[in-house]
Amino acid sequence: MVNDDAELVARVRAGSPDAYTELVRHNQQQVFSILHRYERDIHLVEDLAQETFLKAWRAFGSFDSRAPFQHWLSRIAVRVALDHIRRRKRLSGTISLPELGEDSVAWLRDELPPRELQGRQAREILDLAMQSLSPAEQVVITLMEIEGRSVKEICSLTGDSSVAVRVRAMRARTKLRKAIEKLEASEHE
């Protein structure tokens, strides 16, 4: 049993496709964790994860081992997520928005104690509010505020400059505040 990504990468380069299956097993949970921040449907997350690993296989020749394999794979996963959000945004006219659950509505109305909000409910509210953000803004604010990544890490994952990341994060926060205020107002009616 080989546990080291670098060793598995070397075996894949030597022509062992089985080593790639092992590499997928090593990194699949991390890829699912990244992608589920952008998509709630588990079947779609699985499709996106498969797309990520297939893209990684096809681009394997460009992996130069200067950074860890996991980091290179995360960059591909973030790009796949960004493409997915863009596609979803194009189709958003034909897809109905998910309705908020009772607890989420109660929290928006300040009827729920602040600490009572669960992860799933917070996600419901954020998913609705994020509809007003551009795909790039959604990715930046998710990486920064939900995954807790630094500006430097986000630059490395998205390929954007630090100025672009900071500006997008600031715009995203402003838009989110406005969108949630709208939701609050509509839920009070």
Next chain:
Amino acid sequence: MNDKKLGRLFAAARQETPPTVPTGFAERVQRGLNPAERSAPVVSFVDQLNRNFVRYAVAAAAMIMICVAVEIGQSFSHESSIDDDVNQICSDWMLH
């Protein structure tokens, strides 16, 4: 909506547990590859060039430095200077 409330929303979203990976996912990825792709990943010439770029750059710089060192060494041994060489070239190319 104040910053505090937005912060609480992000903090709660952070607590959401990621989904567990379905059994056999890695095999599904393997099946997703075309038969032609399954043998080994394709490494193009550009990929190889890109991967070895630093080595090529160092080798090229070393070669240039060796050439310059040899040139300087030769110029000392022949007791000539670069000025003489430039004058020689000028006279060869411009006066004839």
